[in-house]
Amino acid sequence: MTEDRAPAVTRQDLLTMMSSVRRTGILRAGVELKVFDALAGGPAAPEAVAASCGADPRGTRILLNALAATGLLETDGDRFLLAPGAESTLVTTHPDYYGHAVRLAASDYEWDAIKRLADAVRSGGTVMEENAESPSYAFWEDFAALGTLNTPPIAALVADKLLPWPGEQGELKVLDVACGHGLYGYTLAGREPRAHVWSLDWPNVLAVTEANAERLGVRERAHFIAGDMFDVPLEGPYDVVVVANVLHHFSAGRAGLLLARVAEAVRPGGKLVAIAISTSDGHPRHDPVPHLFSALMLAWTSEGQVHPVSAYEDMVASAGFARPKLYTLPHNPLRVLIADRL
Numbered sequence: 122m123t124e125d126r127a128p129a130v131t132r133q134d135l136l137t138m139m140s141s142v143r144r145t146g147i148l149r150a151g152v153e154l155k156v157f158d159a160l161a162g163g164p165a166a167p168e169a170v171a172a173s174c175g176a177d178p179r180g181t182r183i184l185l186n187a188l189a190a191t192g193l194l195e196t197d198g199d200r201f202l203l204a205p206g207a208e209s210t211l212v213t214t215h216p217d218y219y220g221h222a223v224r225l226a227a228s229d230y231e232w233d234a235i236k237r238l239a240d241a242v243r244s245g246g247t248v249m250e251e252n253a254e255s256p257s258y259a260f261w262e263d264f265a266a267l268g269t270l271n272t273p274p275i276a277a278l279v280a281d282k283l284l285p286w287p288g289e290q291g292e293l294k295v296l297d298v299a300c301g302h303g304l305y306g307y308t309l310a311g312r313e314p315r316a317h318v319w320s321l322d323w324p325n326v327l328a329v330t331e332a333n334a335e336r337l338g339v340r341e342r343a344h345f346i347a348g349d350m351f352d353v354p355l356e357g358p359y360d361v362v363v364v365a366n367v368l369h370h371f372s373a374g375r376a377g378l379l380l381a382r383v384a385e386a387v388r389p390g391g392k393l394v395a396i397a398i399s400t401s402d403g404h405p406r407h408d409p410v411p412h413l414f415s416a417l418m419l420a421w422t423s424e425g426q427v428h429p430v431s432a433y434e435d436m437v438a439s440a441g442f443a444r445p446k447l448y449t450l451p452h453n454p455l456r457v458l459i460a461d462r463l
């Protein structure tokens with residue numbers, strides 16, 4: 122306990138943590154009002170930005186100063202302009218626009234849950250009537266539409282590990298359970314013309330998934346299974362089943378039940394791809410993301426949490442698969458486990 126001690130906690134540290142919620146609100150307001158679009162043409166005074174955003178001039182001036190305080194804008198005192206990097210990330214017409222991620226990471230859904238964290242700690246699980254486990258939860262439509270920065274590189278890693286698929290003939294049948302955006306299956310289908318993908322999720326989410334399949338040019342080989350992954354018929358048998366970023370919604374026991382159910386739908390010799398954030402053995406300070414996410418899972422699900430990688434390995438092996446191989450990417454909290462069906 123004495124080695125590797127954290128620096129002493131100061132009042133300033135606490136203030137910084139407490140003001141994070143203001144920074145989030147300021148960013149969210151800037152994105153919502155399209156302040157960055159209003160400044161895309163060059164420096165402008167608050168009155169001009171207010172007119173462009175359809176907002177009140179006094180309110181706009183206060184927001185612009187707050188955005189300058191966060192470093193997203195520059196100012197000479199009279200006019201405001203975009204800080205370096207703000208154009209590519211926060212102007213809606215830019216191809217790398219990332220402001221829409223505010224709808225996920227700074228959403229009311231997450232905030233409503235995390236602000237009740239102490240209640241969740243008292244009761245041992247979410248106190249939210251509507252939460253991440255609710256059937257057809259609207260948040261998952263946004264998630265499916267927007268995805269995360271971590272998804273494309275991990276989808277590429279999975280395709281690299283599974284392809285080329287052995288054998289010359291026949292379909293490669295892929296089931297993507299709790300698929301959301303569907304990118305894990307569709308990245309495989311984009312690279313392997315023999316692949317057909319069955320995307321499973323709630324019906325409201327699948328409407329978004331289908332649009333993604335269309336956009337990615339694989340709609341003709343995309344099939345859909347709508348319903349609860351714990352009891353909808355899975356069809357199959359499949360060559361590959363993907364279970365990504367949903368095991369942490371559950372206790373290890375319930376996640377294991379899901380994997381055992383999925384195992385029944387995989388042909389012997391087929392592959393399971395399980396993707397999850399996991400905690401490591403080290404001090405939480407050195408790998409904070411999984412622990413912060415686990416607190417959200419506590420606040421947003423009845424039994425969910427981020428499990429250690431060893432727990433995922435055990436769940437996979439107990440469900441009827443060989444010991445999985447583990448793959449990671451630098452600076453990406455997702456862990457990929459790939460295992461053969463016994």
Ligand SMILES: C[S@@+](CC[C@H](N)C(=O)[O-])C[C@H]1O[C@@H](n2cnc3c(N)ncnc32)[C@H](O)[C@@H]1O
Nearest residue numbers: 261299300301322323326348349350365366367
């Ligand atoms: C965090 S998202 C994961 C999406 C995608 N697999 C990924 O890795 O990015 C969780 C998804 O699980 C779906 N989901 C949660 N519980 C489900 C259930 N019981 N049956 C079907 N889908 C479910 C949600 O609708 C949501 O799309």
